Amino acid sequence: MSVLLWTAVVLIGGAGSVLRFLVDGAVSNAAGKDFPYGTMVINLSGALILGFLTGLALSSNVALLAGTAAVGSYTTFSTWMLETQRLAEERQHWKVAANIIVSLVLGVVAAALGNAIGASL
Numbered sequence: 001m002s003v004l005l006w007t008a009v010v011l012i013g014g015a016g017s018v019l020r021f022l023v024d025g026a027v028s029n030a031a032g033k034d035f036p037y038g039t040m041v042i043n044l045s046g047a048l049i050l051g052f053l054t055g056l057a058l059s060s061n062v063a064l065l066a067g068t069a070a071v072g073s074y075t076t077f078s079t080w081m082l083e084t085q086r087l088a089e090e091r092q093h094w095k096v097a098a099n100i101i102v103s104l105v106l107g108v109v110a111a112a113l114g115n116a117i118g119a120s121l
Contacts, residue, residue, distance in 0.1 A: 005061060009069040016073030035095055036083035039076060040103055044110050046075035051111035055118020 023045075024038035031037040050071045058066060080103060087096045 005064070008065055012065055012069035013073040016070045020074045020076060036080070036087075036099060039079050039083055040099065043075050043077075043080060043103060044106050046071050047107040048110040048114040050075075051114025051116075052118040053114075054111075055115040056121065057119075 020042055023042055027038040027041045028036075050067055053063065053066050053071070080099070084096055084099050087099060
């Protein structure tokens with residue numbers, strides 16, 4: 001990998017992280033903080049975008065930048081798991097189940113939809 005590619009990964013990854021922070025804050029402020037809506041919106045939109053990029057069949061370097069650097073830094077598995085674990089500690093079992101099931105089912109649907117859209121272009 002070239003220095004230019006590494007630099008692009010760093011810059012794009014940083015931008016994805018900042019975008020995640022801003023989207024999570026906006027969604028959480030609008031929807032409330034009793035359920036991790038911000039993380040769910042981020043991960044579902046990320047699945048849609050990654051599916052779309054996959055459907056486009058990009059070159060390996062472009063896929064690395066778009067998929068790993070941009071979408072990978074934007075989405076967040078670790079926060080999803082931490083928030084789910086915190087809901088479990090608070091014995092909010094319905095919210096735990098909803099967070100896991102909705103995120104997984106809608107995540108797969110979003111990725112498939114994005115892939116279909118990308119492949120059709």
